[in-house]
Amino acid sequence: MNKVFVTLALILTGLILFSFQSTNFNDDDELSIDSLRKVYSKPTEQWPKPTVDKGAVFQELGELPPSPVDLKNDSVKNVVELGKILFFDPRLSGSNQISCSSCHAPDLHWSDGRQVSVGHDHLTNIRNAPSLENVWFYKRLFWDGRAASLEEQAESPVAAHNEMHQDMKALPKKLNKIKGYQPFFTAAFGSKTITNKRIFESLATFQRSIVSRRTPFDRFLARDKKALTDQQIVGLHLFRTKARCINCHNGPLFTDNEFHNDGLTYFKRKYEDLGLYNVTKKPE
Amino acid sequence: MNKVFVTLALILTGLILFSFQSTNFNDDDELSIDSLRKVYSKPTEQWPKPTVDKGAVFQELGELPPSPVDLKNDSVKNVVELGKILFFDPRLSGSNQISCSSCHAPDLHWSDGRQVSVGHDHLTNIRNAPSLENVWFYKRLFWDGRAASLEEQAESPVAAHNEMHQDMKALPKKLNKIKGYQPFFTAAFGSKTITNKRIFESLATFQRSIVSRRTPFDRFLARDKKALTDQQIVGLHLFRTKARCINCHNGPLFTDNEFHNDGLTYFKRKYEDLGLYNVTKKPE
Incomplete structure (x- = not known):
């Protein structure tokens, strides 16, 4: 009898989780490529709200600032x-x-x-x-x-x-x-x-003084609305929202300029690399 | 009066050329991606006839032969x-x-x-x-x-x-x-x-003994019919027919293993490179 209850409970939990996931997915899905292109063609301040975790330091993506080296001097x-x-x-x-x-x-x-x-x-x-x-x-x-x-x-x-x-x-x-x-x-x-x-x-x-060349994304930000394909605009939206890449990869250089422990240390394995820990010896 | 005739003749010639081109294009166009995928999924001997110029030495594309170096010896x-x-x-x-x-x-x-x-x-x-x-x-x-x-x-x-x-x-x-x-x-x-x-x-x-890794095309030839996308199959057909790439880029290594004068010599310009001519001194 107990077994049946447990099984039923598991199935129910699964169904609930699945339905939530499904709803969530449909929410995102409703944004058609046309509406996405329209909203991302606006200035960055009017882009959809990014999905940012609590505590993350966020800066919107944007045009690259110039190198501070003044070659005219x-x-x-x-x-x-x-x-x-x-x-x-x-x-x-x-x-x-x-x-x-x-x-x-x-x-x-x-x-x-x-x-x-x-x-x-x-x-x-x-x-x-x-x-x-x-x-x-x-x-x-x-x-x-x-x-x-x-x-x-x-x-x-x-x-x-x-x-x-x-x-x-x-x-x-x-x-x-x-x-x-x-x-x-x-x-x-x-x-x-x-x-x-x-x-x-x-x-x-x-x-x-070494700077990167202009990318299609740079041209897109500079109002060349054909610079990104439909697929790329969908990717941009995903990057900023559901996939949460933007939590760390934000600002004009797609980085928050900080170090994060992402767990990829290969701890006690062949390619172990504890990175910043070896410098600071602080477990963080 | 003469001018009018010349103009009319030019327009007529243009129209005739255009109509031929158009017909030609439609001929190719009729091959749907489904029919192309079907025919290219067959053994190479049953692929559509390639567009080969007179005098070109043709060998069908095909699986890479192994290196002649016998590492078991x-x-x-x-x-x-x-x-x-x-x-x-x-x-x-x-x-x-x-x-x-x-x-x-x-x-x-x-x-x-x-x-x-x-x-x-x-x-x-x-x-x-x-x-x-x-x-x-x-x-x-x-x-x-x-x-x-x-x-x-x-x-x-x-x-x-x-x-x-x-x-x-x-x-x-x-x-x-x-x-x-x-x-x-x-x-x-x-x-x-x-x-x-x-x-x-x-x-x-x-x-x-240095050989290339398997590419999607190698896997396609080895009967993995999902290895090429629709766009790639259209490209394969174009490569073998209308675009005439296959005239020189044929056989299992996409080359006829010969030298051709393609005119890209930068003759008397900064990057002049007469290639094989500098070796043989034969203008060919």
Whole structure:
């Protein structure tokens, strides 16, 4: 007798859950592609209310802000130009064969397309090379967020034994022997003196000038209403509402610029990577 | 008066041409996606007649033949294994930092995704790195077909000043100093002697073992009739008939394995590349 009750209760619960789900789905479904296109063609402030969880910091999607690097300012431009030359110069590496651009290639969206990057003596890295597009935006650098500025970040791969493997103490002297650099350091910093601080300041400033190309979504936001297909508009709505992607992937760069524990740590398995935890040692 | 006649004649010609085109288009159009899917689900011998120009050498599309490298044969397998180690070893380059795999990376379909490859001292090449998938099939190697075998081909990038920049005379001695290679040369060739001939024979044999992964089209040919979408089946029919792609892109590898003068030489312009002409000096 008990068994029958339990079975009936289970079936009933299932039916109730299913009916709720079904109702929910139909609610969303009612929005036709025509009505969706109409509402998403309006300014972002008039878009449908996003589905945001309690506590999530929300900013609406929107047009990309420009890079803060003012290339019309000659003194900034000189620093960027020096940084660009350094970025593509393999002599910043111990072997004189690997440059920043080896793993951050402009024609591969300033990354390298590899599963993990291959560095000095073909040693591999444990994480892949991040793109540098719009990198000026990020508050913390490296996948584990261990650097607080691009200046701080840039030194690590140059020195790392499995990346560029350059003796940092020897670097200024080494570049000092290359006569061609002198006018560029003078233009950027007022004197031909080469220091690691100047090297990484110019590398960081150059990287802040790297921005992404316009995407169909950028054109859509700029009132080109044909830039997105029907399927893409349905996806945009799903992204902002039912699928709840927008909770973290929001704002003009589709990120809240924060770190979240999403559980994908491979804890105690082959590819374990505890990320930010290894930096802060805070379980959060 | 003359002008009127000429104008009328032009309009008439236009109308006639247009009506022919229109008829032609409707002929193709009659094939519904259902009838196309039905006929393309049959064995390739029963597919619709392809549109092949006079003189074109035609072979029907079909399942990929296997690599001729027999990995079940131990003596072949030993050569492949040595070739694989050499392929990924940067010590085959003058700087000890660049290997074949630097530009032919397995996770980028055995190419590098770059517009042109970057070699020794960051010198650039004039053409991009071709994929090595199914490379055993090709009769002539390099984009300009200047090598007749993989053995002949493999030496060039190792020696080229803008690729691996290795002194070829010094290479066997250099590898001879690496004790770890001896058992592999012995297993592959019966003695530990290292010669350039053995190096490039094993590199070539390894490369002949590199094959592409199965694509939806491969699965479609193997009777998985859901592997292609409606749009893809329409494209397949267009490819084989009206668009005449099949004239050159035919057979199991979508190529007739020949060179054709398609006029894209950039003659006397910045990116001029006369390809095979520079090799044969035959205007054809």
